[in-house]
Amino acid sequence: MIDLHHVTLTFPDGASCVTAVDDVTLHVAAGETVGVTGPSGSGKSSLLAVASTLITPDTGTVTIGGVDATALDLAERAELRRTKVGLVFQQSNLIASMTALEQLLVMNELTTEWRRRARRPAARRRALELLEEVGLTRHAHKRPAQLSGGQRQRVNIARALMNHPALLVVDEPTSALDQERGTEIIDLLLRLTAEHGAATILVTHEPRILPRLASALQMVDGRLTPLLEPLSAQPA
Amino acid sequence: MFVAWSDLRVAKGRFTLIGVVVTLITVLVTFLSGLTGGLVQQNISALTSLDTDRIAFSVPEGEPVTYADSAVTEAQAATWARQDGVRSVDPLGISTAKVSAGDRQATVTLFGGGPASGTDVPPAPGRVAITADTAESLDLEAGDQLRIGDASFVVDSAEGDAWYSHMPVVRLDLRDWQEITARNGAQAPFATVLAVSAEGADFTRADGAAGTSSEGLLTSLTALGSFKSEIGSLLLMVVMLFGISALVVGAFFTVWSLQRRPDVAVLKALGATNRMLTVDALGQAGVLLLVGVTAGITLTALLGALAGTALPFVLTPVTTLLPGAIMTGLGLAGAGIATRSITHVDPLTALGSNR
Numbered sequence: 001m002i003d004l005h006h007v008t009l010t011f012p013d014g015a016s017c018v019t020a021v022d023d024v025t026l027h028v029a030a031g032e033t034v035g036v037t038g039p040s041g042s043g044k045s046s047l048l049a050v051a052s053t054l055i056t057p058d059t060g061t062v063t064i065g066g067v068d069a070t071a072l073d074l075a076e077r078a079e080l081r082r083t084k085v086g087l088v089f090q091q092s093n094l095i096a097s098m099t100a101l102e103q104l105l106v107m108n109e110l111t112t113e114w115r116r117r118a119r120r121p122a123a124r125r126r127a128l129e130l131l132e133e134v135g136l137t138r139h140a141h142k143r144p145a146q147l148s149g150g151q152r153q154r155v156n157i158a159r160a161l162m163n164h165p166a167l168l169v170v171d172e173p174t175s176a177l178d179q180e181r182g183t184e185i186i187d188l189l190l191r192l193t194a195e196h197g198a199a200t201i202l203v204t205h206e207p208r209i210l211p212r213l214a215s216a217l218q219m220v221d222g223r224l225t226p227l228l229e230p231l232s233a234q235p236a
Numbered sequence: 237m238f239v240a241w242s243d244l245r246v247a248k249g250r251f252t253l254i255g256v257v258v259t260l261i262t263v264l265v266t267f268l269s270g271l272t273g274g275l276v277q278q279n280i281s282a283l284t285s286l287d288t289d290r291i292a293f294s295v296p297e298g299e300p301v302t303y304a305d306s307a308v309t310e311a312q313a314a315t316w317a318r319q320d321g322v323r324s325v326d327p328l329g330i331s332t333a334k335v336s337a338g339d340r341q342a343t344v345t346l347f348g349g350g351p352a353s354g355t356d357v358p359p360a361p362g363r364v365a366i367t368a369d370t371a372e373s374l375d376l377e378a379g380d381q382l383r384i385g386d387a388s389f390v391v392d393s394a395e396g397d398a399w400y401s402h403m404p405v406v407r408l409d410l411r412d413w414q415e416i417t418a419r420n421g422a423q424a425p426f427a428t429v430l431a432v433s434a435e436g437a438d439f440t441r442a443d444g445a446a447g448t449s450s451e452g453l454l455t456s457l458t459a460l461g462s463f464k465s466e467i468g469s470l471l472l473m474v475v476m477l478f479g480i481s482a483l484v485v486g487a488f489f490t491v492w493s494l495q496r497r498p499d500v501a502v503l504k505a506l507g508a509t510n511r512m513l514t515v516d517a518l519g520q521a522g523v524l525l526l527v528g529v530t531a532g533i534t535l536t537a538l539l540g541a542l543a544g545t546a547l548p549f550v551l552t553p554v555t556t557l558l559p560g561a562i563m564t565g566l567g568l569a570g571a572g573i574a575t576r577s578i579t580h581v582d583p584l585t586a587l588g589s590n591r
Contacts, residue, residue, distance in 0.1 A: 045587060054505060054584045075509060082507025093502045093586055095239070097246035109238035110508040112515055143246070159506075171587060
């Protein structure tokens, strides 16, 4: 699960400052998917950057799986992302030189810790299971260039789930896909989120997706407001 | 090195290209080192094999100390021999001469007298010791006659390898050398230098007393004009090749790192540490350098074996493994500087990046 508590993030803009995230408080429980929509420039990407610990807010706290990310240094935040956060990028952002299987296995190789060697057999089993779950067993040894857009996005999702994340941060996963493939990906995401018990924040521009989520919020000028049923969101 | 290996497997063309460049530079460096070693050996091996601690020169005041201009006297030798701590003083005469056997001729360096060289002692009067190379070129063997000017000598031994100033050395008795030098019309010197073996001697005092200028055996090599300029030029070339190698590897990994920035941003966003990414990138450079340098050394060894005696080429760990190790170290340093940019990649760029 994730808790954002009175989070504010500003960026310098010439002589002044732009408030990208304005006093946002948000709670997403394990297994729950919260959708965030809003116009371009409203602060959705900044919210995801803060939630995924890629950036530290000016004020407020971000707690992921019980760990206060705002109190951590750069290396500790990297470890938190590695162990508790799954990132599903807008574009699949797969590494061109790796096969689908290796895109998942790399999640076990992101440190120089010796114990990663001992974890390799388990990581391989986990990767193969996840590829099966996303229907890509037959494509495990294909590189991104040999996969379709939908297949690449499935690998992207499987990679995000590789390390049993407490939080899944999903950034417009269907933007590069046609409607049919987009629906498949959303179905897959919702199913896997529920099955794996991850708290999921999903940013999307597609209104048709929102009714299927536990709650949906709208971001306007850095502020979160309820869009449908604000089950767990508390706009500031 | 998970990422590094996948890159190496997939970007074969790119890595083969830079690997071939590393191999060729290694061949250049090691071949030049081998040639340098060979040329050095042909310049000084007769001196470095002498069983002595110090060489005493005597040159006119104000003149630079060189083997070519040195001429020591018997009195100077006697003064050195009287010094405390001096075990032995062996006058050594050095000159160039033409030697002949039948209708064959060769230009050699004569070493008259001097200390032992390993197990070889200077021959008895009327006898000479020639190298295997001279024996082959003059078609001589032990017991044959060799002429130096109008004097005839018996070949005492025809083996080994001893060079001075790129000429094979013929060793003979000091008095024979003095006679040959006198017959050439020059004022007969007693010897060219004194080879001194000593322990705990005061060399400054000995030099002052004898009017000589002495140097340790190795530092005395700088008194060989051709050696200093030759080794200087060759080493400069080797050093420049080392620099080029570091620059080439550094430049390749700079471009490679720039191309990898989007991937690095994704890996960092996923939780990769800077340490992991740096170790991975340096590991990749290490593999590339190891393969390239090993291939280069192997090629040099093959070329050196093919060159045989046609070139003054020395194939030893010092001329192959040492330059190879230096190249690998410098290449890694170049790659290390180039891959520093990896640590500055902002993982935030992976979010919403359009690739």
